[in-house]
């Protein structure tokens with residue numbers, strides 16, 4: 001059984017089975033991963049507080065029918081907002097390191113302008129996919145850029161402004 005000890009940023013946490021969670025986290029060398037945390041929805045769980053989106057943690061996990069998080073300790077909370085971290089989770093590929101993005105999060109300098117540039121959708125000089133005006137936002141599901149007027153017609157939860 002492989003065991004890993006990593007620093008990680010908690011991106012998202014979803015309920016899984018009756019008492020467990022499925023936690024998505026981002027690491028320096030292994031990129032985005034997700035794993036199960038057992039019993040973290042029980043009120044007595046000490047681990048739960050250390051698996052909240054935005055926590056910068058020291059984590060231990062094992063490979064055991066998927067990944068299982070066995071320990072996590074928060075060293076600090078990052079300034080990146082949970083909705084942004086959730087959106088980042090949707091954009092990041094599984095298991096691919098993104099060292100520049102890691103540094104951006106770790107140094108608390110997260111912005112969509114920088115994050116999108118790192119991930120290959122450079123906002124600088126980007127034009128609206130609909131009307132050609134200067135783009136101000138990224139629509140994650142379509143992976144296209146939009147100006148303010150066109151972006152306002154899209155579902156708000158899917159649009160990332162820089």
Ligand SMILES: [Zn+2]
Nearest residue numbers: 128131147150
């Ligand atoms: Zn437009």
